[in-house]
Amino acid sequence: MTDKKIIISYTEYDNTGELSAQDRILAEAAVKATRNAYTPYSHFNVGAAIRLSNGEIVTGANQENMAYPSGLCAERTAMFHASAQYPDAAMEALALAAVKNGELCPVPATPCGACRQVMAEYQDRGNRPMEIIMVGSEKIWKFSRVDDILPFIFDSLK
DSSP states (O other), X not given: OOOOOOOOOOEEESSGGGSOHHXXXXXXXXXXXXXXXXXXXXXXXXXXXXEETTSOEEEEEOBOOSSTTOOBOHHHHHHHHHHHHOTTSOEEEEEEEEEETTEEOSSOOOOOHHXXXXXXXXXXXXXXXXXXXXXXXXXEEEESSGGGTSSSOOOTTO
């Protein structure tokens, strides 16, 4: 028997002013995308923004439906739209933000497991790391690749 450890590294920022210009633009696009969420049940608006290798920024917002689980998370709406509109562009970075009761959540919201797995597949498809930026009003977390938020990515069908 061998005990093993997983070490995850990420950078924590106090505000968007500490981010690089391109990451700040992406973070602000994610916050803005929260306005497009359809959340009549949870009132938890999530926005996502993706920076593509061709320079485009594509956004998405969570969409709820009375017939749970027929809705879709912000991250997947953005990734699926990006892939459908720009199939040859790699996804370089994804930022997400959440708003509750009209206020940006102080601590960053984190992606669900399904979104993390979809991120992993698009990262693999793009053949490069996809940065993940989680935006809160009191802190921002930046991960250099999807593997850091989803250890042991499911890729057994390769």
